[in-house]
Amino acid sequence: MNIKKSMYLSIIISFLLLSAPALAADAPKVDTGDTAWVLASAALVMIMTPALGLFYGGMVRKKNALSTIMFSFAILALIGVQWVLYGYSLAFGPDFHGVIGSLSWLGLNGVGQAPSSYAPTIPALAYMIFQAMFAVITVALISGAFVERIKFSAFMVFSLLWATLVYDPIAHWVWGAGGWLLKMGALDFAGGTVVHISSGVSALAIAFVIGKRKGFGKQAMEPHNIPMVILGAALLWFGWFGFNGGSALGANGLAASAFVVTNTAAAAAALMWTLLSWYHKRPSVLGTATGGVVGLVAITPASGYVTPMAAIVIGVVGAIISYYAMLFRSKQNVDDSLDVWACHGLGGTWGAIATGIFATVAVNSASSGLIDGHAGQVVTQIIAVGVTWIYAFVMTVILAKVVDATIGLRVPDEEEAVGLDISQHAEKAYS
Amino acid sequence: MNIKKSMYLSIIISFLLLSAPALAADAPKVDTGDTAWVLASAALVMIMTPALGLFYGGMVRKKNALSTIMFSFAILALIGVQWVLYGYSLAFGPDFHGVIGSLSWLGLNGVGQAPSSYAPTIPALAYMIFQAMFAVITVALISGAFVERIKFSAFMVFSLLWATLVYDPIAHWVWGAGGWLLKMGALDFAGGTVVHISSGVSALAIAFVIGKRKGFGKQAMEPHNIPMVILGAALLWFGWFGFNGGSALGANGLAASAFVVTNTAAAAAALMWTLLSWYHKRPSVLGTATGGVVGLVAITPASGYVTPMAAIVIGVVGAIISYYAMLFRSKQNVDDSLDVWACHGLGGTWGAIATGIFATVAVNSASSGLIDGHAGQVVTQIIAVGVTWIYAFVMTVILAKVVDATIGLRVPDEEEAVGLDISQHAEKAYS
Amino acid sequence: MNIKKSMYLSIIISFLLLSAPALAADAPKVDTGDTAWVLASAALVMIMTPALGLFYGGMVRKKNALSTIMFSFAILALIGVQWVLYGYSLAFGPDFHGVIGSLSWLGLNGVGQAPSSYAPTIPALAYMIFQAMFAVITVALISGAFVERIKFSAFMVFSLLWATLVYDPIAHWVWGAGGWLLKMGALDFAGGTVVHISSGVSALAIAFVIGKRKGFGKQAMEPHNIPMVILGAALLWFGWFGFNGGSALGANGLAASAFVVTNTAAAAAALMWTLLSWYHKRPSVLGTATGGVVGLVAITPASGYVTPMAAIVIGVVGAIISYYAMLFRSKQNVDDSLDVWACHGLGGTWGAIATGIFATVAVNSASSGLIDGHAGQVVTQIIAVGVTWIYAFVMTVILAKVVDATIGLRVPDEEEAVGLDISQHAEKAYS
Amino acid sequence: MKKIEAVIRPENLDAIRVSLQEKGIIGMTVEEVQGRGRQKGVCLQWRAGEYCVEFLPKIKIDLIVDDKDVEPAIEAITKVARTGKNGDGKIFISPVEQVVRISSGERGKEAI
Amino acid sequence: MKKIEAVIRPENLDAIRVSLQEKGIIGMTVEEVQGRGRQKGVCLQWRAGEYCVEFLPKIKIDLIVDDKDVEPAIEAITKVARTGKNGDGKIFISPVEQVVRISSGERGKEAI
């Protein structure tokens, strides 16, 4: 019996000693690999905003190049401050009835180096800054709608209002702890509703309010620097690995899967757009770059839930939708100048619905869509999409009208003619 | 005796319990740090392809800027899809007699979030996408040979055939489980044979088939935007840390070592090229950037096996070889327009042989070269180099001739005169 | 007694067995997550140097674009080699009386894949290469002072001397094991003194020695490509996450905190600069980009010690100081052409002092400043700042005079008129 | 035949092209130039402070026209280019002796 | 002395330079311009769909020559620049009263 007893004892003791570290691991503890990946991802998402500036900036006329690039760069500054002051608290702070975060995390109060419940293996600050980059780029995306004619002051005021009253609430609904769309079961891995629909639909709304550029539809408005557009698109693609891959909030199989479907959808959409433009005229370089971006948009909400083969479908269909939406939009004589609605609004909408269709437990045990026999997910997705469309559109019209009525949205005609670089910034892009 | 026994027991039990996790660790398990590094590396390698487009695009005349950039961007789309559909399966799928992978991983069937035997600590999908980026850039590299005169349709068809019939097999031989060159003991850490010799030699071959640009050798063909070349080179250098460092497939000492020798060889080669151009005329900016790239090429196969001091030798000698090879090539009146052969073909060849010379167990216990007294490695390397040269050259000539005979490789003379941007893409780079 | 004994035995044995790995863990062991982050950070810091080339290159006249970009690119090559040969040993090698490292790590002798005491969880080579990138960019930073008029040969010789005799010693004092400023308790998380003050003050010194550009103050010297400046600034911002975040030498809460304050200070400073330029004339795009960089400079020494709210103050005050310093400098008729002194010299000085003010144990238990009631830290900081100013200034004047007396610092007037691209490099940026 | 050189505000190019077309004047050659007249230069921003440039971006249109088209062309241009402020631009008329159309070898008026 | 302004297809510049050199005409000044004549504009692609521009990139060569070199110059240009299609370009000849070489101060024919 002695032996047996001592054996048992040994086992128990050894076990206790061994399980001690295991228990410690259960309490939230920073994982260095996950943290490395999320920080790298935050950096990758950061570069997307200036990249967007180049992507947009190359597509406008030379006289508005700086102004257009500035829209993105200034937002990096403006929302970079807004987010740490109160934006993060509104979006992710302790829930208030499912609609907004409370202000208790003002100035990042209580957001520290230890993990939060949003991401148990990385510092709360890492999660916060990763999310900051999303807020930044979403606001910047809208600028494609009103390039070459908006007052810089109006732009800054509108952007701050929009970030506060449109982005922060929607982010809370979908991603904030307690958010009502989250509780409803809406799936949005990396921002189909929060980022792309919200910005794309708002772009359309503000394009209506601000009106067309002088000469729109009559005069050629040539892209002044397509290599710059390609550079922007390339950096967007690059950064998007952080956008989607980082949304796994860890360096794991899901991150790898998100990374893979991101690249696959982008490649498929770029290829599809090349073929569409070839079919209609010639294989367009600008088009291929645009297609890549549209594929990235479409896969965003789905990136944590679908297989690479589904990603090809999502990319190809996304490209077709956006391509014809652009043609349609320009025929309607609506000057959403750089097609934010066609690319992001519709790309995001398709992506959100496609998430409901293609989500599978084979990729992410937390979700299943139509192909897993769970048709209800499509309905949930459509509701989330519809709510985002309506809220973003209505709020943007209101905000744009308010700004227009107070400081005025548009520059005077002569300033538009001379170009915003000189008239708004007293600078020239090239000399 | 009791005590002794219980002591033994305790030891044995404790040991068993302790070894349990150890055993568990032996079963493939994702390591977050390794995964973070390989995903970051895949992103870094991705940006290299558009960077290559800028690097090449800045060196051509303005009228072909977009066309040249498009070669790289379109490959990102084309091979991005090809790879997930069947390329990965051909290259890395279950071996078929050492020469090719089977098609059983078609559509990434069975390539999932758990590790594979290729890299036991990262998701199989992470390994797959890291490899995807290598396939993409290799195909894009060739485009330097035929810029300013190839038909876009011919380019796309040739590229798809080449990826399938040249790249995928060679990748299998050298890196695929069961590949015959791998079994023979050929060392190629990050792609001297697979990436650089295959593309560089194929570039030479297709340059012969397609013929010279109109006016070649008579008319100045000025690089239209050298800052763009430098930007491309800088992003290539940046991405190459993922290329070589990521090839360690983990975030470990070997990755750090590969990272260090990569930077060192690039710096040494850039410096050497500066001096060579200075000696012949003036310290050339274009030359310094070229030298950096050549150093990166040369160190690639060796990057997991050699010391920093060997890296300096590899970089310096690589720069000298490529510099004089360029002078030689242009005197031969061969229009490998952007010297893919001189940079990648010869840089890769030298690097592969240098691996046989400088590999040392002090860096990587898995390999030893001439300086460790293992001269046989040099012979093995030379065989691998020779096989790659012959296979790539012969196959490329055949493929290029087939494409030429069917859809035709070259644009008509007037289109060449006008420039490919307008004639092939109906676009203008700048306005 | 048997049971008790065997129990004790079991405990002791289990403990020994368990503590074996624990002890092993105490012995330096590579952590994959930390290594992934530091390697990624090294890559991020690497891209900053070519980014600086673009940032500077866009601000000069077209005829000097390549020359200016070359200053950065050539330094990547030159110091990339210098550092592995002897620079690292001088800066971080075994201490010699607190003033310099010994030469025992020549050629990276003994710097291997295992961790060193500088960073116990990452390979020594990873720490070395991370530090290499700091040495590179610091030397490149100075070039803003003498663009458009220095001889390339003089530039190379001066840079090598400066790296060896100014950078390496200062790095040793502040960061080298045994360095005297380190022992004194000076805080410099990522290079306020070592990087920014040293380069900024040296820039002022060499600007005095080399003299003004022809036409300075009389003739407009237009920035030739502001989008290129923005691209450079964006890549600098991006890379700075590695610069500051990577200086935590691991992927942990401190890295996240450094990342967050970096972005926050940059955003706040960019916003402040926008407002300053708006107040004086118009919201300047060039100014916003400059502001971002100045914010990044100012937060650098403080990035591991302060809260995000302090970061806002640091950024805002940094922007104000640099803005008015630029105005002051140009009125003094001193041609520190791209304001390295105003941006880096003063930004670094403010940042170093602000570190003494805002450092708090809430962020980093290793340090506390004035707001924690530890006023002495401010004094220590001021001493470190003063020493760096004096040493950098005096040494640079001496080195610049020596180079001037031997090979001559300036190009002849005709060459300056024609531009350095053609006269020094026989190249043209654009055609 | 005459050569009409008009230096104009860049933003007016399109309107001028249309206005000339209405008068049947199609052929023209356009260049980006820098100019100064009464309207001298402009002060642009540097990172802090400003610098002034002496020249402003302008567009120069070259029209070779038959003598009888000179006045209509001047009219077409001034009509749309005039704001009445400095910087509207200038028109210079000078003689042309011969015109050759390269494609056909035609000369003189028919070649215009 | 005459001024010959030739607006040509950009791709022909090199051949024209050589062709002129064979006639002993070396000095010339070249600019990138945008032009339209019978060959009007071109439709380029936008991201989806297309837009049309009214001007095409051309090159303008200015030659100041002695009167006797006018016809040889025209010939040298047309010989290599003619494809017979619209867009080949045009040549304009106008009088020049004086030429000054800055380096030497020479005037007139010797200065050309």
Next chain:
Amino acid sequence: MKKIEAVIRPENLDAIRVSLQEKGIIGMTVEEVQGRGRQKGVCLQWRAGEYCVEFLPKIKIDLIVDDKDVEPAIEAITKVARTGKNGDGKIFISPVEQVVRISSGERGKEAI
């Protein structure tokens, strides 16, 4: 009225502008051109080896002046632009028949 076209070294533009201004000549139009004269081309570097271009970057200044200002203008230009080496540039003078100021409609000398 005359048109003075001066092709100069780019680096001299500023000095020439000032020198002309001292003579009261303000209005001018400036373009970047490529040129060759006695000073032919330049050999630039390729990645290894070199290639030679036949044209060098120059600046062309167009001045429309009253007849009496022709010689002062030539003097003002040559004074600051002459180094005595090939490549200093050239000045061409040709007749101008009419000048129109768009803003005011003024014509002739007053419009210059």
